[in-house]
Amino acid sequence: MPDTIIRPSIKLVKLTYWMAILLAAVVLAYSYVDTAPRGIVWLLLLPALVFVAAAASHVARLFTKLTVTGDRMRYESGILSKSTRTMELAKVQDVRVDQSLGQRMLNLGNLSIETAGETSRMTIGNIDRPNEVAERILEAAHQLAKR
Numbered sequence: 001m002p003d004t005i006i007r008p009s010i011k012l013v014k015l016t017y018w019m020a021i022l023l024a025a026v027v028l029a030y031s032y033v034d035t036a037p038r039g040i041v042w043l044l045l046l047p048a049l050v051f052v053a054a055a056a057s058h059v060a061r062l063f064t065k066l067t068v069t070g071d072r073m074r075y076e077s078g079i080l081s082k083s084t085r086t087m088e089l090a091k092v093q094d095v096r097v098d099q100s101l102g103q104r105m106l107n108l109g110n111l112s113i114e115t116a117g118e119t120s121r122m123t124i125g126n127i128d129r130p131n132e133v134a135e136r137i138l139e140a141a142h143q144l145a146k147r
Contacts, residue, residue: 004068004136008061009108009128016054023047066111066124068137071144073113075122085122091115092141095134113137 024047031040064077068089075085093116099109109130112123127133 004140006066006068006111006124006127006133008064008124008126009106010058010061011106011108011128012126013054013058013061016050016057020047020051020054023050064124068140073137075124087113087115087122089137089141089144091117092137094121095137096121097130097134099130 024044027040027043027047031043059079063079063082065075067074067076071089073087073089073092075087077083092113094112094114096112096114097109098112103109103126107129108126110123110125111127111130111133112121114121
């Protein structure tokens with residue numbers, strides 16, 4: 001089975017970028033209306049802040065991944081300081097998918113993985129097609145157990 005790399009979805013990041021662009025267009029359009037108060041252009045700080053938040057989410061997404069390879073799973077996250085957690089696929093006991101209403105509409109979800117002997121559950125947020133990913137992880141764990 002080839003390596004599977006799972007990352008948080010880009011859908012919400014793109015949505016935030018589009019919100020920043022739309023908000024900037026609204027502020028610019030309003031600033032050209034004759035009845036708008038002078039100096040209203042400072043309102044462009046609001047879409048700029050939304051854009052910076054989208055860019056931060058985009059960068060954080062690039063530095064977060066779960067890799068399923070061979071008989072192991074490796075979860076890596078962090079930009080300047082990095083955290084890596086390696087788990088054996090054979091020890092996977094529970095794979096859980098949680099979806100809010102908004103996540104269900106976008107086919108996103110939070111993937112939680114629990115392994116034997118671990119005291120904590122590992123959760124990766126906003127994964128595309130989370131049920132398919134959960135099935136793939138469980139299938140890889142079961143194939144490994146059959147060996």
